[in-house]
Structure formats: C-alpha cells, structure tokens
Amino acid sequence: MGIRRILAVNTAKIIKTACQAAGKQGVTLAGKIAMKLDPSILAELASQVREGIFVTCGTNGKTTTNNLLCSAIRAEGKKVVCNHTGSNMLNGVVSAFVLSAKWNGKVDADYACIEIDEASTVRVFPYFKPDFMVLTNLFRDQLDRYGEIDITMNLLKKAMQMAPDMKVIVNGDDALSAYLAKDSGNAHVFFGIGDRYFREENTREIREGRFCKRCGERLIYHFYHYSQLGDYECPKCGFKRPWLDFNAKNILCGGKLGFTVDNFQISANYRGFYNIYNILAAYAAGKTAGLALKNYNKVLAEYNPQNGRMEEFRIGDTEIVLNLAKNPAGFNQNISAVMEDNRKKDIIVLINDNSQDGTDISWLWDVDFERFKDINTISITVSGIRCQDMRLRLKYVGIASRLEPDVEEAIRDRIAHGAGNLYVLVNYTALYDTHNILKKIEGEMR
Amino acid sequence: MNRKIVVGHLYPDLLNLYGDRGNIQCIMKRCEWRGIDAETIEYGLEDKVNFSKLDIVLLGGGSDREQMIVCQRLQEIREDFEAYVESDGVVIAVCGGYQLLGHYYQTDQGKMEGLHLVDIYTEQKPGRLIDNIVLKSELFDMPVVGFENHGGRTKIGNNKAFGKVLYGSGNDGESGYEGVIYKNVIGTYLHGPLLPKNPQVCDYLIERALERKYKEKIILAPLEDKEEMEANSYIVKRFL
Numbered sequence: 001m002g003i004r005r006i007l008a009v010n011t012a013k014i015i016k017t018a019c020q021a022a023g024k025q026g027v028t029l030a031g032k033i034a035m036k037l038d039p040s041i042l043a044e045l046a047s048q049v050r051e052g053i054f055v056t057c058g059t060n061g062k063t064t065t066n067n068l069l070c071s072a073i074r075a076e077g078k079k080v081v082c083n084h085t086g087s088n089m090l091n092g093v094v095s096a097f098v099l100s101a102k103w104n105g106k107v108d109a110d111y112a113c114i115e116i117d118e119a120s121t122v123r124v125f126p127y128f129k130p131d132f133m134v135l136t137n138l139f140r141d142q143l144d145r146y147g148e149i150d151i152t153m154n155l156l157k158k159a160m161q162m163a164p165d166m167k168v169i170v171n172g173d174d175a176l177s178a179y180l181a182k183d184s185g186n187a188h189v190f191f192g193i194g195d196r197y198f199r200e201e202n203t204r205e206i207r208e209g210r211f212c213k214r215c216g217e218r219l220i221y222h223f224y225h226y227s228q229l230g231d232y233e234c235p236k237c238g239f240k241r242p243w244l245d246f247n248a249k250n251i252l253c254g255g256k257l258g259f260t261v262d263n264f265q266i267s268a269n270y271r272g273f274y275n276i277y278n279i280l281a282a283y284a285a286g287k288t289a290g291l292a293l294k295n296y297n298k299v300l301a302e303y304n305p306q307n308g309r310m311e312e313f314r315i316g317d318t319e320i321v322l323n324l325a326k327n328p329a330g331f332n333q334n335i336s337a338v339m340e341d342n343r344k345k346d347i348i349v350l351i352n353d354n355s356q357d358g359t360d361i362s363w364l365w366d367v368d369f370e371r372f373k374d375i376n377t378i379s380i381t382v383s384g385i386r387c388q389d390m391r392l393r394l395k396y397v398g399i400a401s402r403l404e405p406d407v408e409e410a411i412r413d414r415i416a417h418g419a420g421n422l423y424v425l426v427n428y429t430a431l432y433d434t435h436n437i438l439k440k441i442e443g444e445m446r
Numbered sequence: 447m448n449r450k451i452v453v454g455h456l457y458p459d460l461l462n463l464y465g466d467r468g469n470i471q472c473i474m475k476r477c478e479w480r481g482i483d484a485e486t487i488e489y490g491l492e493d494k495v496n497f498s499k500l501d502i503v504l505l506g507g508g509s510d511r512e513q514m515i516v517c518q519r520l521q522e523i524r525e526d527f528e529a530y531v532e533s534d535g536v537v538i539a540v541c542g543g544y545q546l547l548g549h550y551y552q553t554d555q556g557k558m559e560g561l562h563l564v565d566i567y568t569e570q571k572p573g574r575l576i577d578n579i580v581l582k583s584e585l586f587d588m589p590v591v592g593f594e595n596h597g598g599r600t601k602i603g604n605n606k607a608f609g610k611v612l613y614g615s616g617n618d619g620e621s622g623y624e625g626v627i628y629k630n631v632i633g634t635y636l637h638g639p640l641l642p643k644n645p646q647v648c649d650y651l652i653e654r655a656l657e658r659k660y661k662e663k664i665i666l667a668p669l670e671d672k673e674e675m676e677a678n679s680y681i682v683k684r685f686l
Contacts, residue, residue, distance in 0.1 A: 140463075143463065143464065143595060147574075148463070148509040148510075149509075150509055150511060206462065206467075210459055211460075211515075216515070218459075218491075359576075359577070359578070359593075360464070360576075360593045360595060360637075360638075361593075361638075362464040362465035362468070362593060362637050362638050362639055363464075363465060364465065365465030365466075365467055365468030365471070365639050365642075366462075366465050366467060388673070388676055388677040388680045389643070389677055391673050391677070392642055392643065392673045392674060392677045393468075393642070395673050396468070396471050396472060396475050396642060397471075
C-alpha cells in the first residue's frame with residue numbers, strides 16, 4: 001500500500017516537471033497517472049488533512065474565490081493544499097493532493113481548498129467528504145457539455161446529499177443557488193449584497209431561473225445586481241432571497257472595490273463588481289470555518305493572480321490585462337470591468353471552440369457586446385478559432401473589428417500600434433497559451 | 447411609402463436557450479440596413495398573441511421543463527396560430543420550438559401534445575445529437591450552417607425537409623434530412639444562432655413576410671455580406 005502511494009506521488013511529480021519543461025501544464029496528466037498507480041491515493045491523502053476541506057463550486061468565480069480563500073487561510077499561519085491552476089475535474093483534484101505530498105507519500109496540511117467543476121463533484125465525493133462547500137453562482141455555460149442548468153443543479157444536489165455533514169456557503173442573491181442549498185438538506189449560510197447598487201439596470205441581459213424553482217411561478221425582483229443576481233421573491237409560495245448571514249454593505253466599485261461586512265471594512269485594488277462576490281464568498285467561507293481572517297485586507301493587497309484572471313502585464317509602454325471570459329454572465333461582467341477604465345484602450349477578444357471551451361459558440365449572441373461601444377475604445381481585434389463568428393457578432397451591434405486569427409500577431413500589433421492600454425479577453429483553452437505568449441513578449445522587451 | 451414588418455417573439459423568457467436573440471437582431475438589422483421599418487414584440491406567457499398584427503413569428507428553444515410550460519400555453523392559442531400559418535404567415539421555429547410545431551414530442555418524462563401545424567413528430571432517444579451541422583437547402587445556393595443539440599429524433603410525414611444534411615445528424619441522425627418546410631413555415635434544429643451566418647435564410651423570411659403583407663413580388667436589395675459569407679464558408683470548409 002505505502003509503496004504504491006510513494007510510487008504514485010513521485011511519478012506524478014516527475015510527469016509534472018517533465019510536462020512543464022516541454023511547455024505543457026501537465027497537471028491533469030499527473031493526477032491521472034497517480035490514480036492509475038494507486039486508486040486509493042485521493043481518499044488516503046485527503047484523509048491526512050488535519051482541520052478541514054473546502055470545495056468551491058459554481059459557474060463563475062471558482063478559481064478566484066478558491067485561491068483567495070487559500071491565501072487567507074495561509075495568512076493565518078496554516079498549511080493549505082490547493083488546485084491553484086484551476087484544473088478542477090477528478091484528475092486535477094487528485095493532482096492537487098499528490099503534488100503537495102512529500103516524497104514519502106504524506107500530505108502535511110491543515111486545510112485543503114479545492115475548486116471542483118460542478119459536474120465532477122459526484123465523481124470526487126466518493127473519495128472524500130468535504131467539510132464546507134462554497135457555491136458562487138449558477139449561470140448558463142457550455143450547453144453542449146453540461147446541458148441545461150437543471151442538469152447541473154441535479155448533480156450538485158446529489159453531491160450535497162452524498163456529504164450530508166458538509167456545510168454549504170451559498171450566494172443568497174442567486175435564486176438557483178439558494179434554492180439548491182435549501183433543497184439539499186445540508187446546513188447552510190448565505191452571503192450576498194443586500195442593498196441595491198446600480199441605479200440603472202440592463203434590461204436586455206440574459207437571466208436564468210426567472211421562474212420559482214419551488215412552485216414554477218414567475219419570480220418578482222425588487223432589483224438586480226447583474227444577470228439573475230438580486231433581490232427576488234415568489235408571489236405564490238413565498239420563496240424569497242434568504243436572510244444574508246454575510247451581507248456586503250457600503251459598496252464601492254469603479255477602479256477599486258470596497259465594502260463592509262459585519263462592520264469590517266474590506267478594500268481591494270481590483271476591478272469588476274463581480275469580484276465583490278468572490279472576495280465576500282472567500283471571507284464568508286473562512287469565517288464559517290471559525291478562522292479570524294484579521295489579515296484579510298493584506299491578503300487582498302498581496303494577491304497577484306498569475307492565472308489569467310485579471311492578470312496584469314507591462315510590456316514596453318503598454319499596460320495589458322488578461323482575463324478569462326467564457327460564458328454570457330462572465331463576459332458581461334468582464335465588459336463592465338473593462339469599461340470601468342475610462343482611458344483610451346484597445347481590446348482583443350479571442351474565441352476558441354475546443355471541447356473544453358464548449359464547441360457550441362451560440363452563447364456569443366447572449367453577451368451584450370454593444371457596451372464596448374465607446375469613444376475611448378480605439379480598436380477591437382477578434383482572434384482565435386472562431387474569430388469569424390465574433391466579427392459577425394460585433395457587426396450586428398454596429399462595431400467594426402479587425403480579424404487576426406493568431407493571437408500573438410494580434411497582441412504584437414496592438415503593442416506596436418495601440419493606445420498603450422490593452423485588454424485581452426479569452427475563453428478557456430486560449431488562456432494558458434495567451435498567458436505564455438504575454439510572458440514571452442514581456443521577457444523579450446525587458 | 448415606408449414598408450414595415452412586425453416580428454412576434456414568442457415566450458423569450460422561457461425559450462431563449464441558444465442565442466435566439468441573435469435571430470431577432472439579425473432580422474431587425476437587415477431590415478434597418480434596407481430602410482425597412484421593423485419592430486419586435488416579445489410575448490410573455492400572460493400576454494395575448496394577436497397574430498393578425500404579426501408578419502414573422504419566432505419560436506426558440508428551451509429546456510424540456512420550460513418547453514412543457516410553453517406547450518400548455520400554446521394549446522390555448524392553437525387555432526389562431528393555425529389560421530396564421532394557413533394564411534401563409536411566416537414562422538421560424540428553432541430546436542424546441544420546432545418540435546412543438548409537430549404532432550407530439552415523446553420524452554421519457556411523458557408525451558407533449560404538439561400544435562399539429564406541420565406534419566412531423568418527435569421522440570426522445572438515448573444520446574443527444576450535438577455538433578456543428580451543414581445543410582443544402584433547395585431554397586438557396588449557399589449552404590446553411592449551424593449547430594445542433596437535441597435528444598429528440600424527428601420524423602417527417604407529408605411535408606418537405608428544410609435541407610439535406612452534408613455534415614452532422616439532422617432530424618433523426620438516419621434520414622439524412624434536416625428541418626421542415628411547410629408554406630411559409632421553417633422549422634429547424636439549427637441554432638448558432640441560425641440567421642446571422644445564414645443571411646439567405648433571413649432575407650427569405652423578410653421577403654415572404656413583405657410579399658404576404660403588401661401582396662406584391664418583393665426582391666430585397668442585396669447587402670454587402672462579407673462577414674456573413676466568410677463566417678458561413680469557414681464552417682463549410684472546415685467540416686466538408
């Protein structure tokens with residue numbers, strides 16, 4: 001037993017190192033091989049975590065929330081296992097544990113922070129039962145892979161019921177997530193943004209779950225924050241936004257983010273209203289587990305994403321922000337974050353249709369791209385495998401774009417001839433490569 | 447005299463799964479670019495649909511659960527809808543909306559009674575048909591491209607298919623045909639959405655709607671469709 005585990009751990013480490021030397025990520029492959037060599041490895045290593053295991057699920061914000069939570073717990077002086085890169089299916093989860101194990105096949109950790117793809121929860125939970133689950137939100141995403149949201153909700157419910165002692169930390173502003181938490185029978189706490197923030201609402205935005213999951217009646221919304229997140233109530237059965245255990249108040253958004261929760265002031269130098277939810281979710285999770293989180297603001301100040309989530313680069317005189325945008329809700333929030341910057345800017349949008357992106361790109365038509373129209377938007381370049389579709393999409397909102405299938409060419413062109421302020425929005429399979437291209441160009445220009 | 451068409455979008459709250467808004471945007475823009483007035487009326491479940499006001503009816507796709515809710519509502523307006531179709535009213539129905547036009551849709555959850563507006567029926571089978579798809583329709587020279595994602599297998603009775611499948615599965619993955627045409631009704635599994643990458647289909651719908659309304663032969667002014675053609679031919683070249 002012990003020998004197999006040691007073999008599995010060390011083989012996985014070698015594979016990871018070899019893959020990285022060859023310019024590949026190698027994380028999922030390492031997990032896959034480890035599981036082959038020792039099928040009990042995940043259950044065994046997870047059981048060695050001393051204090052608690054968190055899992056983070058939800059359509060958007062998983063990686064950021066999970067990584068923030070990990071940093072926050074480390075700031076408490078604890079040791080944490082984490083799948084930082086966002087490899088979040090079974091093999092990615094295995095990898096996180098295996099790669100953090102020592103050569104003797106032992107994990108030395110107080111906590112684990114593991115993000116899991118919603119559909120993979122039922123495949124991971126047979127190996128360990130988490131103590132906490134953070135559920136960020138549920139939006140439509142990759143319908144060709146996951147099917148309708150109803151299917152995802154059924155899987156998550158099943159997963160929650162597989163771990164009945166797991167406490168669920170849920171976005172109460174999302175009627176779908178809140179219903180799921182109540183329906184599961186698991187203990188739960190809710191976080192959310194209690195008061196109205198936006199005076200004007202985008203009435204065209206795609207919203208999921210307009211009808212009550214409990215009784216089927218159309219929900220009444222007192223206001224929306226974005227997509228279907230807001231203050232809702234069912235006029236028929238009384239289902240409504242729950243009491244928020246962690247209620248973000250005094251919201252500040254635009255260039256910087258700030259809010260108070262439990263009279264604790266939180267500030268971060270981030271863009272994007274959606275990041276309030278990520279910061280709040282990680283805070284709620286840590287607090288629910290009984291952690292003090294006194295250094296949370298310091299954690300936020302030092303948090304420097306290296307994974308293409310609002311990752312910043314500076315190449316010559318050009319400031320560049322790389323961000324992942326992979327579904328309508330996420331993309332709409334990305335556009336808001338980009339447009340918060342009122343300087344002149346160039347934008348590159350890259351759309352691939354590999355299987356991990358979803359081969360169906362019809363969701364592009366559910367994104368409100370007309371909001372890119374602005375005097376300070378100097379240019380938009382469309383790139384990637386489905387750049388033609390993206391160009392057509394923009395045409396129908398009256399935006400002309402440049403077509404450059406090769407993203408490296410597109411980036412180099414904008415560095416040479418652009419406004420010095422570049423946003424690169426890419427979907428999933430382009431993220432790693434684009435990150436590497438930007439690192440490479442950064443190195444050349446140094 | 448300015449010409450005008452009115453598009454009725456049925457139940458977008460429930461049927462809006464695969465970028466169907468793009469079909470509406472496409473009709474509106476292609477009218478606007480030609481100086482034709484165009485208006486969209488969105489109907490919710492509570493609203494009464496006045497078919498006599500409409501020139502194009504659009505029915506999109508939704509989840510099985512949502513489709514069931516819509517189906518019950520549509521039964522209440524079936525006669526008006528039928529009169530509209532029989533008087534050459536233009537209909538474009540996609541995915542779930544397409545299935546509802548037929549006699550029935552049998553799922554593992556039960557049987558949904560259809561509208562009997564076209565001669566098709568649909569039965570759910572294990573495994574979904576999910577992929578890019580390319581058709582040749584006899585209505586157009588340019589191939590029709592899109593994306594399909596359906597668990598239902600549709601059989602056609604006395605009506606014609608919308609097109610012959612050149613790549614993909616089509617109605618049932620066996621017959622080699624996709625969609626249905628009856629009078630001025632087009633039903634199809636293609637989303638992506640359908641119309642932007644297939645401007646020939648969009649213009650066909652606009653022409654039929656104008657001819658019915660103004661009772662004269664209409665040939666629309668051609669548009670510069672570079673982006674549309676290139677997006678269409680990219681799919682054709684990649685999969686054929």
